[in-house]
Amino acid sequence: LRGVLDTPSLLRYLPKPSRGFWRGQAIAATGVAVASLLRLLMDPYVAGVPFITYFPATVVVSVWGGSLAGISTLVAGGAIAAFFWLTPGYTFLVSGNSIGALVAFFVLGSLMIFMVHLLHLAVAALTVAERRADILAREMRHRVANVITLVQSISRLTARGTDTKAYQALFEARLQALAKAQELAAATPDLPVDLSQLLTRVLEPFDLSRFDLNGGAASLPNGGGLMAALLFHELGTNSMKYGSLSAPDGRVSIEWQNDGRDIRLEWRERGGPAVTAPARTGFGSRLAQSIFPPGGGEVSMSYEAAGLRCTVRFPVSAGAAETVMLPAFG
Amino acid sequence: MTTGAGQNGRAGASGRLRALLVEDEPLVALMIEDMLDDLGVEVARSVTTLADAMAAVETEIDFALLDINLKGERSFPAAEALRKRGKPFLFVTGYGTLGTHGTDFDVTVLQKPFTIADLRAALTRIIPDFG
Numbered sequence: 001l002r003g004v005l006d007t008p009s010l011l012r013y014l015p016k017p018s019r020g021f022w023r024g025q026a027i028a029a030t031g032v033a034v035a036s037l038l039r040l041l042m043d044p045y046v047a048g049v050p051f052i053t054y055f056p057a058t059v060v061v062s063v064w065g066g067s068l069a070g071i072s073t074l075v076a077g078g079a080i081a082a083f084f085w086l087t088p089g090y091t092f093l094v095s096g097n098s099i100g101a102l103v104a105f106f107v108l109g110s111l112m113i114f115m116v117h118l119l120h121l122a123v124a125a126l127t128v129a130e131r132r133a134d135i136l137a138r139e140m141r142h143r144v145a146n147v148i149t150l151v152q153s154i155s156r157l158t159a160r161g162t163d164t165k166a167y168q169a170l171f172e173a174r175l176q177a178l179a180k181a182q183e184l185a186a187a188t189p190d191l192p193v194d195l196s197q198l199l200t201r202v203l204e205p206f207d208l209s210r211f212d213l214n215g216g217a218a219s220l221p222n223g224g225g226l227m228a229a230l231l232f233h234e235l236g237t238n239s240m241k242y243g244s245l246s247a248p249d250g251r252v253s254i255e256w257q258n259d260g261r262d263i264r265l266e267w268r269e270r271g272g273p274a275v276t277a278p279a280r281t282g283f284g285s286r287l288a289q290s291i292f293p294p295g296g297g298e299v300s301m302s303y304e305a306a307g308l309r310c311t312v313r314f315p316v317s318a319g320a321a322e323t324v325m326l327p328a329f330g
Numbered sequence: 331m332t333t334g335a336g337q338n339g340r341a342g343a344s345g346r347l348r349a350l351l352v353e354d355e356p357l358v359a360l361m362i363e364d365m366l367d368d369l370g371v372e373v374a375r376s377v378t379t380l381a382d383a384m385a386a387v388e389t390e391i392d393f394a395l396l397d398i399n400l401k402g403e404r405s406f407p408a409a410e411a412l413r414k415r416g417k418p419f420l421f422v423t424g425y426g427t428l429g430t431h432g433t434d435f436d437v438t439v440l441q442k443p444f445t446i447a448d449l450r451a452a453l454t455r456i457i458p459d460f461g
Contacts, residue, residue, distance in 0.1 A: 142424045145424040145443065146424045146442065150355065150357055150358060153357040153358050156361045157360055157361060160364065227357070287356070287357065290356040293354075293378035293379060293382075
């Protein structure tokens with residue numbers, strides 16, 4: 001029984017107070033009439049309990065008709081009880097020792113109305129919280145579906161042109177980069193992702209001591225962080241394989257400026273072998289080409305004798321920001 | 331350029347069906363392009379915004395795949411335009427059928443994530459002589 005009574009769902013059985021002042025007053029009038037009738041019927045059997053039926057009437061009316069109806073019941077019930085049943089009876093001029101009973105009735109009745117009012121507020125708050133949780137759960141399902149689709153995309157695109165063994169390492173490393181970006185985004189769901197934090201996390205596997213990061217405060221819209229993380233991860237992977245990080249003394253410098261409209265970032269490799277443009281369009285190139293819609297930012301690669309130079313322009317102005325409650329794509 | 335691509339007709343010099351893909355997530359767009367390529371479909375246009383989709387609807391395409399939620403915008407106006415042009419289309423969404431709830435579209439919805447077999451089945455539904 002305890003479990004049943006503790007269940008918050010029990011609160012759902014609490015009727016919502018009826019809307020409208022006059023409806024509440026009608027409920028109050030009915031309550032007072034029923035209480036008076038009962039009190040009249042039990043009069044031969046009781047003595048010294050003038051208000052006995054008006055207490056439950058006040059509670060029931062407050063639950064069904066709201067606090068104002070409860071107050072009406074309290075006042076009308078108190079008046080009727082005082083007139084008919086308080087000594088000396090059939091007059092509002094109650095005797096001295098009955099005044100205490102009358103005052104106690106009003107104080108206790110007011111307390112009851114107040115408690116029922118609090119209960120109504122609690123139920124209303126609970127209903128709102130439940131609805132919110134519902135919306136959040138739906139949004140989460142949507143986000144999970146999107147992330148799974150993203151993982152599927154990475155898998156399919158990684159499988160293009162790689163054998164099974166290479167696929168596994170590549171896929172897992174990309175998944176790692178995605179997970180890190182996801183973790184950063186989840187830490188502050190409503191805030192944009194800090195660029196230098198993102199770079200630090202994503203480039204960690206490539207040995208941060210070989211990178212020179214330099215730039216002011218810049219943050220990417222929450223949804224944009226994932227793509228940026230994957231892009232930087234690809235640049236890191238390629239550098240380890242073919243670029244400056246493949247040489248013992250090679251370094252990568254990353255500099256960025258934020259002018260409020262765009263973040264311009266330059267990835268410059270030095271101290272590695274001379275690089276040439278890849279003959280094949282791999283995952284990284286496809287990502288770089290499609291990461292931004294036309295006009296929404298750009299990635300450009302320049303294969304120079306000194307090393308790769310990649311410039312990225314992230315839009316941070318209007319249009320880049322997510323408009324949905326939680327960052328979502330799809 | 332081939333003109334007068336019929337309702338379900340096969341346009342394009344290559345004889346392949348030409349698709350319009352509207353998807354705002356770049357990697358997912360790449361995957362769907364890849365899948366369509368495997369299914370022998372040519373991706374004539376791949377766009378990420380509603381405005382670009384509205385323009386692309388008027389080009390030489392045979393059918394369209396529409397992501398419902400485009401960075402907070404809904405792709406329904408593009409679907410309406412496709413219907414007016416008599417071009418078949420299907421919705422691709424993370425919301426499942428829930429995504430079209432509250433609209434009068436009664437069309438095929440492909441829920442993400444989906445397999446290439448799901449995509450083939452969905453295309454067969456909107457293009458009877460597909461495959």
